[in-house]
Amino acid sequence: MMKYMQMSLLLILTACGGIRGDGRAPRDLDNACSILDQRPGYLRAFKAAERKWGVPVHVQMATIYQESKFISDARTPLRFSLGVIPVGRQSSAFGYSQALDATWKEYQQKEGGRRSRRDSIRDATDFMGWYMAETNRTLGISLADARNQYLAYHDGRTGYRRGTYLSKPWLVRISSEIESRAAMYQRQLPRCS
Secondary structure: OHHHHHHHHHHHHHHHHOOOOOOOOOOOOOOHHHHHHHOHHHHHHHHHHHHHHOOOHHHHHHHHHHHHOOOOOOEOOEEEEOOOEEEEEOOOOEOOOOEOHHHHHHHHHHHHOOOOOOOOHHHHHHHHHHHHHHHHHHHOOOOOOHHHHHHHHHHHHHHHHHOHHHHOHHHHHHHHHHHHHHHHHHHHHHHOO
16 A cells, blocks of 8 residues: 555656656757757747747747756755865756746746746746846846846846946856857747747
């Protein structure tokens, strides 16, 4: 009897886990069509966020690539004391969008609801759309401007307004890489079946 209960519980947990990502990245992250062929649910999520918030699919894809490499349960690296003792993560960022706890909580209260999850592609893309649409509204950054949307996404809107990214040459470089990746995905997407 106990064995059947354990198996039933395992089946239920497995079924529930299918709603979210499996933690693995798709292969060939330089090919938008390959990504979408491997994960058809991604395109539905990207399109839903684009319809709702106006953020183009290629901008969402380039941002998720940078933030998590399309890994549903991505986390920041551990910090170590004395080089060997783990003392926690670098930040609370988690999931496809690498949303911080406080920002995710704000999204849940204002838009996503308490059941939204950072390891759900649909919720993560809706979060990004919500965040970028608010950035567009408050800072005037075009929803199609992958570079500056990313700078505001990474450093926060207040940080972007203050120009904090200007003292981070590595972030300026990465934002340019995101701009190039978004343009690459934009060229590829019309050829996807």
